[in-house]
Amino acid sequence: MSSRLKDKWVLITGASSGFGAAAARTFGGAGARLLLGARRVDRLKAVAEEAQQMGSPVAHVHALDVSNTRSVEEFLQWTRGHTDRLDVLINNAGGALGIDSVATGKDEDWETMMQTNVLGVLRVTRSALPLLTSNPGSVILNVGSIAGHVAYEGGAAYCAAKAGELQITRALRLELNGTGVRVGTLDPGLAETEFSVVRFKGDRARAAKVYEGVEPLTADDIAEALLWMASRPAHVNIDEMIIKCTDQAAIHKVNRRPKA
Numbered sequence: 662m663s664s665r666l667k668d669k670w671v672l673i674t675g676a677s678s679g680f681g682a683a684a685a686r687t688f689g690g691a692g693a694r695l696l697l698g699a700r701r702v703d704r705l706k707a708v709a710e711e712a713q714q715m716g717s718p719v720a721h722v723h724a725l726d727v728s729n730t731r732s733v734e735e736f737l738q739w740t741r742g743h744t745d746r747l748d749v750l751i752n753n754a755g756g757a758l759g760i761d762s763v764a765t766g767k768d769e770d771w772e773t774m775m776q777t778n779v780l781g782v783l784r785v786t787r788s789a790l791p792l793l794t795s796n797p798g799s800v801i802l803n804v805g806s807i808a809g810h811v812a813y814e815g816g817a818a819y820c821a822a823k824a825g826e827l828q829i830t831r832a833l834r835l836e837l838n839g840t841g842v843r844v845g846t847l848d849p850g851l852a853e854t855e856f857s858v859v860r861f862k863g864d865r866a867r868a869a870k871v872y873e874g875v876e877p878l879t880a881d882d883i884a885e886a887l888l889w890m891a892s893r894p895a896h897v898n899i900d901e902m903i904i905k906c907t908d909q910a911a912i913h914k915v916n917r918r919p920k921a
């Protein structure tokens with residue numbers, strides 16, 4: 662299946678850690694050519710090296726801040742310096758900040774979540790679209806969350822942002838109907854990445870508690886799912902995929918094993 666990705670051009674946002682970094686390695690292993698963006702370029706360079714060791718013929722990196730239109734446009738200009746077509750766009754950059762109720766929420770956290778998870782997807786997609794619509798069979802994969810489907814206390818802004826991502830995915834699929842460009846969303850549950858460390862602003866002990874007694878998804882689980890979605894034949898569109906660890910039956914129903 663993954664031979665369909667050999668030499669294909671794959672652009673991944675948020676490739677410096679977690680799902681994005683794992684996707685770079687996995688798509689690299691399938692022989693894809695990679696264009697990787699995030700704010701931490703040193704981390705991107707290390708990921709690109711790993712992806713090339715896995716089999717990627719080329720892995721280019723460039724600074725990208727999806728919350729800034731100028732940065733996104735500059736990134737896509739750099740992209741066009743490498744290729745005039747994209748086969749896969751993975752809008753993955755994003756995350757949560759804080760777990761405050763609406764009553765105690767912080768403007769800066771809300772604004773960052775909307776800027777990255779919602780406006781970032783819109784900006785990157787708008788700039789990348791000409792490279793996709795000129796290449797029927799290409800695919801846009803957005804990384805959403807189960808938080809976009811079910812609300813939880815302390816998640817108002819993040820749930821709203823990921824619900825926004827889901828609706829952007831659906832609207833785009835309608836807008837692109839007839840172009841041959843496919844559009845899908847992959848919506849994971851609990852997965853152990855830097856997500857919770859970022860959410861709790863560096864408090865690693867608090868972040869570790871999120872996964873205590875649970876066997877969460879790994880970044881590689883998500884990367885494999887993205888690879889599968891991207892490698893379906895051109896007439897197959899995977900619209901929406903929800904993926905959760907077996908221990909998580911629902912956002913509020915997680916099986917936690919007592920400490921041994």
Ligand SMILES: NC(=O)c1ccc[n+]([C@@H]2O[C@H](COP(=O)([O-])OP(=O)(O)OC[C@H]3O[C@@H](n4cnc5c(N)ncnc54)[C@H](OP(=O)(O)O)[C@@H]3O)[C@@H](O)[C@H]2O)c1
Pocket residue numbers: 674675676677678679680681698699700701702704725726727728753754755756757777778804805806807848849850851852853854855856857859
């Ligand atoms: N882990 C989970 O449990 C989980 C579950 C469902 C959905 N998700 C979603 O999955 C996606 C990836 O998260 P992850 O779990 O892999 O977390 P992660 O390890 O914290 O990775 C987040 C990535 O997003 C990038 N990023 C954040 N803000 C950015 C910005 N303004 N511009 C460019 N890149 C930015 C980060 O890079 P830099 O900091 O270097 O810019 C990093 O590469 C996010 O959209 C998240 O909401 C995660």
